[in-house]
Each structure stands twice: as structure tokens, then as C-alpha cells.
Amino acid sequence: MSFTSNLEEDADPIWDAILEHPIVEELGAGTLDKEPFRYWVKQDYIYLIDYARVFAQGVTKAPDLERMGTFAELLDSTINTEMDLHREYAAEFDISEGELEATEPSPTTRAYTDFLVRTASTGTFGDLVAALLPCMWGFNETGKRLAEAGLPNDDRYAAWIEMYAGDEFTELTTWCMELMDDVAEDKNEAECDRFRDLFRTSGRYEYHFWDAAWRQEEWSV
Numbered sequence: 001m002s003f004t005s006n007l008e009e010d011a012d013p014i015w016d017a018i019l020e021h022p023i024v025e026e027l028g029a030g031t032l033d034k035e036p037f038r039y040w041v042k043q044d045y046i047y048l049i050d051y052a053r054v055f056a057q058g059v060t061k062a063p064d065l066e067r068m069g070t071f072a073e074l075l076d077s078t079i080n081t082e083m084d085l086h087r088e089y090a091a092e093f094d095i096s097e098g099e100l101e102a103t104e105p106s107p108t109t110r111a112y113t114d115f116l117v118r119t120a121s122t123g124t125f126g127d128l129v130a131a132l133l134p135c136m137w138g139f140n141e142t143g144k145r146l147a148e149a150g151l152p153n154d155d156r157y158a159a160w161i162e163m164y165a166g167d168e169f170t171e172l173t174t175w176c177m178e179l180m181d182d183v184a185e186d187k188n189e190a191e192c193d194r195f196r197d198l199f200r201t202s203g204r205y206e207y208h209f210w211d212a213a214w215r216q217e218e219w220s221v
Contacts, residue, residue: 003184003192004133004177007199011134014203015141021207023214024142028161030152037157038093040213042103045086047209050113051135052078057120058128067179092156107219108212112205119198126183130195133176134203139164140173 018024023040026032055078058071087097105113119131143164151158163169184192 002181003195004180007180007196010196010200011137011141011203014134014200014207015138015145018138018142018207018210019145021210021214023210024146027157028146028149028152030154030157032154032157034093036213036216038095039216040210041086041090041093041095042100043106043109043209043213045083045090045100046103046105046109047113048078048083048086050117054116054120054128054132057117058125058132061120061125061128063125070175089156089159104219106212106217108205108208108217112202112209115201115205123198126180126187126191126195127198129176129180129183130198131202133180133199134206136169136173136176138203138206140169143169 023032023036027037052075055071055075059068059075062068062071087100090097090100116131120128123131143161143166146161147165151161180195184195187195
């Protein structure tokens with residue numbers, strides 16, 4: 001059995017909790033009030049900046065040229081394509097580029113991105129992949145499950161679901177899962193336990209990222 005197959009026992013309860021969260025349920029139904037989602041869009045923009053930094057670390061830590069090239073492509077795509085698309089999508093919710101740039105990271109966003117960047121910077125290549133995987137796997141699973149239930153009438157929410165359930169993002173998720181399996185294949189039990197712990201922590205942050213948007217979390221002091 002592959003390493004990611006074994007991870008499913010940790011992953012499935014997290015994906016289930018995300019799908020059962022009111023913000024995701026209402027997103028799928030097309031009934032979600034725009035304010036929590038505007039909050040999510042702005043925080044996700046900030047998240048993408050550090051997400052790109054994780055890819056940059058992937059380039060430096062990758063063990064071979066092929067994987068270096070893939071992480072370099074992901075870095076370029078995130079900075080020069082995905083962030084432009086995010087700005088365009090934000091505009092559909094009346095969020096200007098200036099508003100995106102001025103967004104202050106929430107406590108949850110700050111904690112999650114600090115965790116990712118620290119792991120990518122100080123950990124091994126395998127640690128980086130383990131921490132990165134829940135972002136791709138979780139969104140893909142959320143998108144696919146929502147799509148199976150039927151797309152909402154709100155075109156903006158339908159577009160979000162279609163993007164993360166689509167073939168391109170599914171292929172990216174499959175690549176990251178296979179990379180995790182390859183990296184873990186020759187590792188000892190202690191290293192695999194560390195990968196599992198990093199994966200679980202990152203997955204929990206995925207849930208709390210949604211929850212923070214639902215609560216429109218702010219710094220209390």
C-alpha cells in the first residue's frame with residue numbers, strides 16, 4: 001500500500017469536516033453570503049504569496065533536475081498566472097487589486113503560512129512535500145465532492161468548484177501525491193511518522209482557514 005493510501009485515514013476526517021463546515025456547504029449550495037467569501041478571497045491572495053515561496057524552496061531542495069523544473073514551473077505559474085487569475089476573480093466580488101495588496105494576514109493565515117515556509121526552509125524535501133500536499137489534495141477533494149452534488153446557480157461559486165474539481169487541478173494533485181509516495185518509499189519509520197505529522201498539521205490548517213473566513217477572524221488586540 002502506498003504512503004498516501006495510508007494517509008487517507010488521517011485525511012478523510014479532515015476533508016469530511018471541511019465539507020460539513022457551513023461556509024463550504026453554503027458555497028456548494030450557492031447560498032453563501034458574499035462577505036465571508038470576500039474575506040476568504042483576500043486571505044487566499046496573501047496565502048498565495050507564501051505558497052510561491054514554498055515552491056521556490058522546492059526548487060532549491062529538489063533532488064534532481066526534473067523535480068527542480070516542475071517546482072520552477074509551479075513557482076512561475078503561481079506568480080505570473082494564478083495570481084493574475086485571482087485578481088480577476090476577486091474583481092467579481094468587487095475587490096480591487098489595491099484592497100488585495102492591503103490585506104492584513106489573519107491570525108490563522110499568518111500561522112498557516114509561517115508553518116509552511118518554516119517547514120520548507122528548515123526541513124527536508126520530503127517535509128516540504130508533506131506540508132504542501134494537503135493544500136492540493138484538500139481543495140481537489142472539496143471541489144470534486146461539491147461538483148458531484150451539482151453546481152450552484154451562482155456562477156462565481158460554480159467557477160470555484162469547477163476549477164478545483166477540474167482535470168488540470170486533479171492532475172496537479174495526483175502529481176503531488178505520487179511525489180509524496182516516491183519520497184516516502186525509502187524512508188524509515190521515524191521519517192514517515194514525521195511526514196504524517198506535518199501532513200496532519202497542514203490539513204488541520206486547511207480546515208481552520210475556512211473556519212476563519214466563516215468567522216471573518218480578526219486580531220483581538
